[in-house]
Amino acid sequence: MINYLYFTGVDDNGAGVAAMLEVVRQLTDRNKNGVKRKNTMIFVAFDLEEYGSCFGTSDCKLPNVPLxxxxxxxxxxxxxxxxNYGNAVPPVIHGVIILDTMMNYNTSARSQTIPPQIENVFEEAFPEAYASVASDNFQGDFxxxxxxxxxNDSYLAAEFLKSWRELGKPKYEIESFPLTFTKFSEIPSSDVKNAFIDFMRSDxxxxxxxxxxxxxLTDSADFRGDMIQCYHQECDNLQVMLTDENINFLGKTADAIVTTMHKLSEPSGSGTSDASRCNQQTVLTILTYIIYTNRMQLI
Incomplete structure (x- = not known):
């Protein structure tokens, strides 16, 4: 018999759903003010993420295969x-943004943890991010x-990073983790897979x-602050997670997604002076996923 533990899940992943709804609200307001978009956006909230997990099994090709x-x-x-597009001109999916567990903000020293067994690999793979986090005494403020x-992840990441930085509010930081592999299943070494398995724990x-x-986009889930104890536990609740700092941190993420999506949707009409034209089509997703598509091909 399998016993299931039910919990509120405010950070995991009520935060992703809340951010998605805020993105929808802001983009809808722009549409009501006359903005027309060349690309389509699809918002999706997935379930059954944990059911497809094969963590801990010897034949695990993916660490998690959310159903x-x-x-x-x-x-x-x-x-x-x-x-919607037929067979003549297949649409191009530009990108997907996944939001999963991303409102936990903590400025206490050593509130951001890195598993000791992978710390050397982590530092070697992401020297800039590691140095930045270490210089702040491992605060979970990013x-x-x-x-x-x-x-093409890189193109989407660069657009989001630009949007994030343009918003200011520098106390809410961001760190980039560019992975060198394209598919987890293609990594030949089991040691390397074990080191990077936590970078695959979402949709x-x-x-x-x-x-x-x-x-x-994530706050690193059970590697930070309150979520070290509250990940998949009852204390991932409103009383613990609903603080002003957490809400403001989540708000900056939502605002950066709005800016990114607004630009990549190729808007026209009133209210588009802050957007530049883009020759690529787009898909964006949030755990809760957003997809832009049109009839253009990537060249």
């Missing part, structure tokens, strides 16, 4: 694309931006394995 996003990719998206450097893994660009 909700896998069903979306295999069963929902293909017929939707065919219905958003993690995780992507694959050799892919972006399904998109990466399907050769679709995606970035993951």
């Amino acid at each position: 909700g996003s896998r069903h979306f990719l295999q069963e929902w998206l293909p017929p939707w694309l065919k219905l 958003l993690n931006l995780i992507y694959r450097q050799p892919t 972006h893994g399904n998109f990466w394995e399907s050769d679709l660009p995606a970035i993951w």
Whole structure:
């Protein structure tokens, strides 16, 4: 018999859903003011993330295969694309933004942890991020931006990073973690897989394995502050997580997504003076996923 523990899940992943709804609200307000968009945005909230997990098994090709996003990719998206675009000019999916566990903000020293067994690998793989976090005495005061450097993830990550920095509020920091592999299943060494397994713990893994660009935004879940004790526990609740700093941190993330999506949707009409034209089509996703598509091909 399997016993399931039910918990409120304010950070994991009420935070992602709240951010998605705020993004929808802001973009809808712009649309009501006359903005027209060349690309389509699809917002999706996935379930059954944990059910597909194969953590701890010897034949695990992926550390996590969330069933909700896998069903979306295999069963929902293909017929939707065919219905709306047909077979003549297949649409290009520009990118996916995954929001999963991303409102935990902590300025206490050593509130950001790195597992000792991978700290050397972590420092070698991400020297700039490691040095930055270490210089702040490992405060958990930053958003993690995780992507694959050799892919079109980099383009989407750069757009989001630009939007984040343009918002100011420097106390809410961001650190980039560019991965060198394109698919987790292609990493030959089990030691390397073990070192990077925590960079695959969300729905972006399904998109990466399907050769679709995606970035993951997270606060690092059970490696930071209150969530070290509260990850998948009852204390991931309103009383613990709903602080002013956490809300403001989450708000900056939502605002940066709005700016990024507004630009990449190729807007026209009134209220678009802050947006530049983009020759690429877009898909953006948040755990809760957003997709932009149009009839243009990447050149």
